[in-house]
Amino acid sequence: MKAILSIKTIIISFIVFIALWQLIFITSNFNEALFPSPLNVWNALVEMVRDGSVFENTVASMYRFALGYISAVILSVFLGLILGWFKGLFKYVNPIVQLLRPISPMAWMPFIVLWFGIGDTPAVVIIFIAAFFPVLLSTVSAVGGIDDIYFKVSKNFGIKQPHILWKVVLPTAFPQIANGIHLALGSAWIFLVAGEMVGSQSGLGYLIIDSRNNLRADVLLATIIVIGIIGLLLDTVLKKAEKFILKLWGVV
Amino acid sequence: MYIEIKNAVKTFYQKGKEFTALDNVSLSIEKGEFICLLGPSGCGKSTLLNAIAGFDTVSNGSITIEGKEVKEPSRKNVTIFQNYGLFPWRTVEKNVELGLEAKKVPKNERKEIAKKYIEMVGLSKFAQAHPKQLSGGMQQRVAIARAFAVNPDIVFMDEPFGALDAITRMKLQDDVLKISKDENKTIIFVTHDIEEAVYLSDRIVVMTPNPGKIKKIIDVKLSRYRERTNSDFVAVRDKIFEILNMKHEPDIEYII
Structure with a gap:
């Protein structure tokens, strides 16, 4: 019942949105090439599906995204566990992290292109940077916030390193780490498009630039919608996975 | 003596002041004894327990178990907090197996031991x-089952209940x-509950604060299974009230 209700609200919200869009299209006198109607965009989407360009470019984007995001998560969780454990070391690393963190990954683009050339790599590196810092910092803070009693119990029962890290620290800190991983997904997806707009010859970001160059506003908007839908799907899948693991571990 | 605490002193510095x-x-303490450390907060009972358990060190004096100086926690002496x-991410069974894993007990044996102790605390269904x-x-x-599962010599309990x-x-x-x-x-059991101490202990170590020290050690000469309403039981309780200066003198009224 709850699921049906939520589907109902989603459908209504989209119908109203598309109706408003259509209304603005009819009442305003923008050129179709500048402001496409819902129907124009739908036709563009059908065209993209027919010629397969939407799948081709989505696959290219997903490959880069998976590579950049997953490697960032693995490395930042690993480093976060170590830096969270060795608080003294983190004191020296933290100022540098705080300095690098607010810099948009896109600022590194010129260097990235110079160092790694064009192709898949620039987008992968941009995604990596976008995901790395949120996960690193949430992991460090999760490890730092572990209740002392777990360490007392471990010490008492003679649990030694590296078992303390894998059997005690990682599972205790996991809910907060998972939260960081989840947040990083959003920012990494945002920067995928940005990364592909500069250095790539394929992918959803490239499709945006390409449709701009061809003055195809309908394709452009269709691509934007596809990006939104995939982002939403990724978020939903990760949310479900997070909940599933937490439930399996009896945390919630 | 099994556990020997000699002239133990523990001082802290708080805001530049010595405490x-x-x-x-x-x-x-002799082997097999059930000892309660009893007193109001700040009397040092938990500090003393932590020092015997090896989580903390004393500033002066010595604590030995079987003649060996206590330096760090050991799985032979388990603490219940x-x-x-x-x-939280482990099931009851896996929690009880925790200490056995560190002891490198084989998996089958681990399961069997865990089962026995879970049954002992009446949680088989869970x-x-x-x-x-x-x-x-x-x-x-579960914590009690986990502690006893590793077959420790001493069990420390820090206000466990x-x-x-x-009820x-x-x-x-x-x-x-x-x-x-x-x-x-x-068993060395820390509590501030007088009745709990009388109910459980072979000996009660009554402690008082400022500075934390032992006021008196009481031998509880009651049978193992005690009735809380029994007059002998109440008499021991009464004695502790007296030691802690918590008894009110009855007002005497003179009628001329």
Whole structure:
């Protein structure tokens, strides 16, 4: 019942949105090439599906995204566990992290292109940077916030390193780490498009630039919608996975 | 003597001021004894327990178990804490197996030992449950099973029932008493509950604060299974009230 209700609200919200869009299209006198109607965009989407360009470019984007995001998560969780454990070391690393963190990954683009050339790599590196810092910092803070009693119990029962890290620290800190991983997904997806707009010859970001160059506003908007839908799907899948693991571990 | 505490002193510095948590405490404990450290907060009972358990060190004096200086916690002496310290992502069974894993007990044997101790605390039905699904009293039972599963020589209990309601507390007191006698363990039990101390102990170490020290050690000469309303029981309780200066003198009225 709850699921049906939520589907109902989603459908209504989209119908109203598309109706408003259509209304603005009819009442305003923008050129179709500048402001496409819902129907124009739908036709563009059908065209993209027919010629397969939407799948081709989505696959290219997903490959880069998976590579950049997953490697960032693995490395930042690993480093976060170590830096969270060795608080003294983190004191020296933290100022540098705080300095690098607010810099948009896109600022590194010129260097990235110079160092790694064009192709898949620039987008992968941009995604990596976008995901790395949120996960690193949430992991460090999760490890730092572990209740002392777990360490007392471990010490008492003679649990030694590296078992303390894998059997005690990682599972205790996991809910907060998972939260960081989840947040990083959003920012990494945002920067995928940005990364592909500069250095790539394929992918959803490239499709945006390409449709701009061809003055195809309908394709452009269709691509934007596809990006939104995939982002939403990724978020939903990760949310479900997070909940599933937490439930399996009896945390919630 | 099994456990020997000689002139133990513990001082802290708080805001530049010296604070004496333990002032020249000496105590000997025999194997198999059930000892309660009893006193109001700030009397150093937890500090003393932490020092014997090896979580903390004394500033002066010595603490030895079987002649060996206590330097760090050991799995031969397990501590049960007030807030349980169960691992929330492990099931009851896996929590009880924790210490056995570190001892490198083979998997099958581990399962069997865990089963025995889970049964002992009456949680067989909940072996596959996670701690979050259990009440406070049940969680503390899991912690008790986990502690006894590694077959320790000494079990330390730091106000283990402080967070439980009165009826659950009494039930757990019975359980601990039974398990400790059945398994013949030495128990050092910290509490501020006078009745709890009288109910459980062979000897009660009454401590007072500012600075933390032992006021008196009482031999509880009652039978193993005690009635809380029995007059002998009440007499021991009375004695402790007196030691802690908590007895009110009856007002005497003169009528001329």
